[in-house]
Amino acid sequence: MDPRTTAQDVMRCDFCETAVVQMHCATCLVNLCKACVGEHISTGESNEHKVVKFQARKSIPLYPRCKKHNKRENTMYCNLCDIPVCTKCIATDQHLGHKVSEILQIVAEKKAKFIKEQIELNETIYPTYQNIASEVQNRMSQLEKEYGDLSKAIKKHGENWHREIDKLVKKLQSEVDEMKNAQLQTLQKHLNNINKNISDIKDEIDSIDIAIDTNDLSKQLSVTSKINIYRNLPQKIAPALPKFIAGKIEGKKLDKLFGALSIDSPTSDKHGYSMKTTQKSPETRSSPPVKLLLDEPETVTTINTEYGILNDVACLNDEEIWTKGNGNDSTMKLFSINQGSLLNSITTKSGESPTAIAVTQDGDLVYTDYHNGTVTIVKSKKIEKEVIRPGNNWRPFGVCSTSSGDLLVTMNNDMYYFHGDGTCRESKVVRYSGSKEKQTIQHDDKGKPLYSSKSFNAFIIDKNISENRNLDICVADCDARAVVVVNQAGKLRFRYYGHYPSPKKKAFNPLGITTDSQSHILTADDINGCVHIIDQDGQFLRYIDCGLSEPQGLYTDTNDNLFVAQLINSQVKKIKYLL
Structure with missing residues (x-):
């Protein structure tokens, strides 16, 4: 077998093509055996052959050749002209007075x-x-x-x-x-x-x-x-x-x-991607499409619940709603929105009227019972268990399910305390994960109560509650005649005391409260027969005043339709108020 044609063969001399390479001409870039070095130097055109051992071939710099003086190496560099030059070029008028450096330094x-x-x-x-x-x-x-x-x-x-x-x-x-x-x-x-x-x-x-x-x-x-x-x-x-x-x-x-498609205007981060970022940042909540308020809200449908007194509503999904009455009615009813028909009913374990209702992220019904001081969850349309029993004379009122799956509960203490200006009850908001208390919100930075502490009126939800899209906690505090909004950490952001003149020019009386995809806060004002819409910073936007009769509980579905529970006529109105 010819060793020159085998795949495992060593490098051979470029001249004789037989002997093993031992030397290298850095000038001509050819590989040589020792026997052929003399012949290469004698026959080559260059007089400056630089022959080195093959292993040291990369240690010899290969200078560029001068275009004007072809056989000279450009060993210098003209900094002004930014080009390699040979020693002969330096002596010409073209580079006279120019700063020159050794090319190896450059x-x-x-x-x-x-x-x-x-x-x-x-x-x-x-x-x-x-x-x-x-x-x-x-x-x-x-x-x-x-x-x-x-x-x-x-x-x-x-x-x-x-x-x-x-x-x-x-x-x-x-x-x-x-x-x-x-x-x-x-x-x-x-x-x-x-x-x-x-x-x-x-x-x-x-x-x-x-x-x-x-x-x-x-x-x-x-x-x-x-x-x-x-x-x-x-x-x-x-x-x-x-x-x-x-x-x-x-x-x-x-x-x-x-319905129509809506999309935000495209935006870009002026800083672009960060070069230091080696891991993806946590996923943030995507921004919803921008929706504008309708000039005239529209009543889409009306559902007759046949309660003696109706005061709360909660959407199970876009086709079904839970409702609750008050007084001596211990039943919570599930209605079809489109048909208006009764689908199911649940009775409280205590036999007393539930205080407030909400629906969790998993579609379970949650209700508070002031009379026995519990929060109960209903799974598969059957009463499951008492999730929360605060104790120590604390009794739950309003309840809502948060985006993280926690429950926010407003509650009053059943004990009276003497504060120097009369007796009162303490109030607070508690965040629960399952039955575990995670957070209590009760006082502001100065130690003053965030929420009113007057005695409870058993026929209304004293303090209804909702979480906004920006994670603010919004409470309709009817005794204080205010909507109290704190951030996720429980720090007071603002209080909203109504907007004047109101439709019936009566004092603001907030009861039900809910929020939508635009971070609007909506609160029912039963005395004025309307719903206030404010932005996430407490600025009044407009009223929903379309023949409402003593609005109480509020709830928005995933399409931002508003459901309003009306007290005396026991009807739930579905209202479209966003484009």
Whole structure:
């Protein structure tokens, strides 16, 4: 086997192509054996052959050749012209007076710079770009999922519309069938009377025929003509046929009714990606689409609950709501929003009226019971267990489920305390994870009570509560006639005392409270028969005043529809107030 053609062969001399390489000409960049070195030097064009051992070939600098003086090496560098030059170039007028450095110094400086840049590229820039690529890839995957969810939501909404339209078509067709059957029955009865008359007329004709043909005078005298009766023809019945007046389908209005896509304006971080970032930051809550307030809120549907007194509502989902009455009614009722029909009912364990209701992130019903001082969870529409029993004379009132799955509960102490200006009850907000108390919010930075401490009125929710999208905790404190808002840490942000003039020009009386995707805070003002909408910083935006009758409990669904529990008429109104 020829050793020169084998894959494992060592390097061979470029001249003889047989002997093993031992030397290297740094000038001509050829590999040589010792025997061929002399021949190479004698035959080569250069007079400056630099022959070194093959192992030391990379230690010999390869100078660039001068373009003007072809056989000279550029061993110097003109700093002004920023080019390599040879010693002969330096002596010319072109570089006269220019600062010149040794090219090896310039290359060493560049090499040191390259090493720093190599370290930065390997240890910082390259990993950062990998993280960015991974981040973008994850965002793409997330977009795929989010757009898939969006398409599913639109499809589901369309299916809901089809379902409702099918119901409407069946209802109208049923009405048509009922009208048709009623009119056919009327005409059939009329036809039966006419047919009877026809039979009677035929008998009359036969009687007259006998009277005419007989010579029996007695028979002729016994025949009595009824022709006058039949000369009065029956009344003509012409049933009125109903007409179907089709509603006009207008594209733009239909789009508005069905819903439309909304997207925030694209934004970018002026600082871009951070080079120091080697790990992805925790995922933040995505910003919701911006929705504007409607000029005129619209009542979408009204649900009759048949309570003696209704004062709270909570959305199980976009199709079902829980409600509760007051007084002696211990029942919580689940209604279909679209049908208005009763789906289920639950009775409190104590047999007393529940104080407030809410729905957890998992879809479980939670209710507070002031009478036995407990918070109870209902799973699978059956009472599960008492989750919280505060004790020490503390009794729960309002309750809400937070985005983290915790429960926020407002409560008063049943003991009276003497504060120098009269007796009062203490009030606070407590955050629970399961049955474990995590946080208590009771006093401001100066040690003063955040919430009012007047005696409890058993017929209203003394302090209803809701968590805003920015994690603020919002309490409708009716005794203080204020909405009290603290941040997640329990530090007071602001108090809202109403807006004047109010619709009925009466004092602000906040009861129910809820929030929406825009971080709006909505509170029911029963005395003024309206709902106040304020922003997350306490600025009044507008009233919802569309014929509400003593609004009490409030709740918003995932589409920002507002549900209002009305006290005396025991109706829940579903109201659209955002575009």
